[in-house]
Amino acid sequence: MLTAEVRQVKNPGSLIAAPSVKTMFLVFSLIGVVTFMVGLFLDPKRMWFSFLHNHFYFLTLALGGLFFAALQWLTQAMWSAPVRRISEALTSFLPISLITFLILLFGIHYLYPWSYKGDIVLAGKSGYLNISFFVLRNLLAIGLWVFFAIKMIGNSLKQDKDSSLAWTNKNRVLSPIFIILFAITYTMVSFDQLMSLDPHWFSTIFGVYCFAGLFYSNLALTCVLTILLKRQGYLEGIVNKNHLHDLGKFMFAFIVFWAYIAFCQFMLIWYANLPEETSYFLNRMHGGWIYVSLFLLIGKFIIPFFILLPRGAKRNEKLLFNIGIYMLVAQWIDFYWIIQPQYAPDGPVFGLIEIGILLGFLGIFGLVVQKFLSTHNLVAIGDPRLVEAVTHHYQ
Amino acid sequence: MIQNNSNHKKLSGVVGIFDEPHALIMATKKTREFGFKYFDAFTPYPVHGLEVAAGLKRSPIPYVTFVFGLAGCVLAFLYQYWTSAIDWALNVGGKPYNSWPAFVPIMFEVTILLGGLSTVAALFIFCGLPNLKKKAFDLSITRDRFALMIEIQNLDEKDNLKKTKEFLQSVGAKEVREVYEEGWGFSL
Structure with a gap:
């Protein structure tokens, strides 16, 4: 319609969660807890690697939600107003990842070689890579994210009640501060929690690589959740094909961005061929890991690139949903590829422990996000740009 | 007027x-x-x-861009492969002659170059430009x-x-x- 005169957007209210889904997430969480306990006795090292993997994966999903929302306030974006609340919902997991980090500290001696062995190289790095500083700075970083999440998402939720522009203005002040701190702290956390698994190895682009993955999976999840809610009829008259098209374009862009950054990291190390740098890729180009590496090249970049390339694909709800799920899996495999070769250098190990821990995190993540969505409005109904966003697309 | x-x-x-x-x-x-x-x-x-x-x-222009972009990518690879592995095989730092990672930046650039140039060319063709027959009937537009x-x-x-x-x-x-x-x- 060319002249859709919408003066007010109908509030879709909050999610009425299906009890069966809730039960499913509860069962998943229980499976996770049981796997954690059993794994601790049977194979603690493998369990901790899987725990770190899923801790970091779900941390990035939650943090990505905050980053996406902050980006919208920072750029004063209008198009995203109908979907912003969905990415805000993901941040409800951030406090949980603070807890999972604290749990992770019990496994520090299984995970990080710098914590239990010393050599000349590690002695030189001990000023940075020591347990107390590691714990302190990581807690500080995650705490900072939780603080910004409470502040900014809180402002957004308060806006639902009074539709005051003041909340948007507050977030416009907070979001650039957050984005700058995010860039520094996320780089640090990815160096600490992932890169220091192999403490002799270093790559300055590693933080950007992890950021590319963060946004890659966050956009996919935002898109998947939007479509899920749309299918249940919650977003009727709010989110249409054009908004999905915008999300699809964003996803496509960050598929390319991830590939660009991943190749930057690979090519420079391959070209320079310095022994202390090549070990990382050498480990991942032999044994079973070569197949995972190839999957990342083909499955994480080339396939979704060509699928999402045509305009029609980005406007196809079903396809977008499926590719979103696929991208989430691809990102999970990417972190698997980063983390697990330190535990199993000969080839990927995948079994009940990995599945159980993944289900556990998935269950808890699902529970908190579902809780958030069923206690708050599904759309930032007080956002001053919502009406414009709903109507700005013709058709 | x-x-x-x-x-x-x-x-x-x-x-x-x-x-x-x-x-x-x-x-x-x-x-x-x-x-x-x-x-x-x-x-x-x-x-x-x-x-x-x-x-x-x-517009049919995206298809032109796609075909030429893909062609740019493939041609850039073939050219580099031919020069560095067939026509004048040179040992660089002990790496294989067909060192494809080194070719990728150029493949990427040529993809962009051919894609971009073909887009502009297609735009001119599909819009019938340059058009010397019509002129602006009112400068205010x-x-x-x-x-x-x-x-x-x-x-x-x-x-x-x-x-x-x-x-x-x-x-x-x-x-x-x-x-x-x-x-x-x-x-x-």
């Missing part, structure tokens, strides 16, 4: 001038719905939604006003001309004029 009553010049159409883009979009939509086939809108800047209102089909021109093909009879003018007025044109073909050159 347009010479309105010049009999020696050929009539090319009737133009309605609008003050703001929304009015133009509405008028364009009504024009299409009314059944006019040959019309064109003129705006000083791209107006979102006008292509929908005018009922324009999707490059500045702050919006025009909708209903072309001569629609109005073969004198009776139609009057009706078309009335139609343009009815859809909200602030000003309605006849436009005559002119030669190449400026007249302010």
Whole structure:
């Protein structure tokens, strides 16, 4: 319609969660807890690697939600107003990842070689890579994210009640501060929690690589959740094909961005061929890991690139949903590829422990996000740009 | 200025001038719905939604870009492979002759280059540019006003001309004029 005169957007209210889904997430969480306990006795090292993997994966999903929302306030974006609340919902997991980090500290001696062995190289790095500083700075970083999440998402939720522009203005002040701190702290956390698994190895682009993955999976999840809610009829008259098209374009862009950054990291190390740098890729180009590496090249970049390339694909709800799920899996495999070769250098190990821990995190993540969505409005109904966003697309 | 009553010049159409883009979009939509086939809108800047209102089909340009981009990627690889592995095989740092990771930045650049150049070329071809036959009938449409021109093909009879003018007025044109073909050159 060319002249859709919408003066007010109908509030879709909050999610009425299906009890069966809730039960499913509860069962998943229980499976996770049981796997954690059993794994601790049977194979603690493998369990901790899987725990770190899923801790970091779900941390990035939650943090990505905050980053996406902050980006919208920072750029004063209008198009995203109908979907912003969905990415805000993901941040409800951030406090949980603070807890999972604290749990992770019990496994520090299984995970990080710098914590239990010393050599000349590690002695030189001990000023940075020591347990107390590691714990302190990581807690500080995650705490900072939780603080910004409470502040900014809180402002957004308060806006639902009074539709005051003041909340948007507050977030416009907070979001650039957050984005700058995010860039520094996320780089640090990815160096600490992932890169220091192999403490002799270093790559300055590693933080950007992890950021590319963060946004890659966050956009996919935002898109998947939007479509899920749309299918249940919650977003009727709010989110249409054009908004999905915008999300699809964003996803496509960050598929390319991830590939660009991943190749930057690979090519420079391959070209320079310095022994202390090549070990990382050498480990991942032999044994079973070569197949995972190839999957990342083909499955994480080339396939979704060509699928999402045509305009029609980005406007196809079903396809977008499926590719979103696929991208989430691809990102999970990417972190698997980063983390697990330190535990199993000969080839990927995948079994009940990995599945159980993944289900556990998935269950808890699902529970908190579902809780958030069923206690708050599904759309930032007080956002001053919502009406414009709903109507700005013709058709 | 347009010479309105010049009999020696050929009539090319009737133009309605609008003050703001929304009015133009509405008028364009009504024009299409009314059944006019040959019309064109003129705006000083791209107006979102006008292509929908005018009922324009999707441009074929993306396909050209895709084919040439892909060709650029493949050609860049083949050329580098030929130069560094076949024609003048050179050992660089003990790496294999076919060191494909080193080729990728150039493959990427040539993809962009051919994709970009072919897009511009396709744009010129599909838009029929450069067009030396038509000239701006009013300089204000490059500045702050919006025009909708209903072309001569629609109005073969004198009776139609009057009706078309009335139609343009009815859809909200602030000003309605006849436009005559002119030669190449400026007249302010």
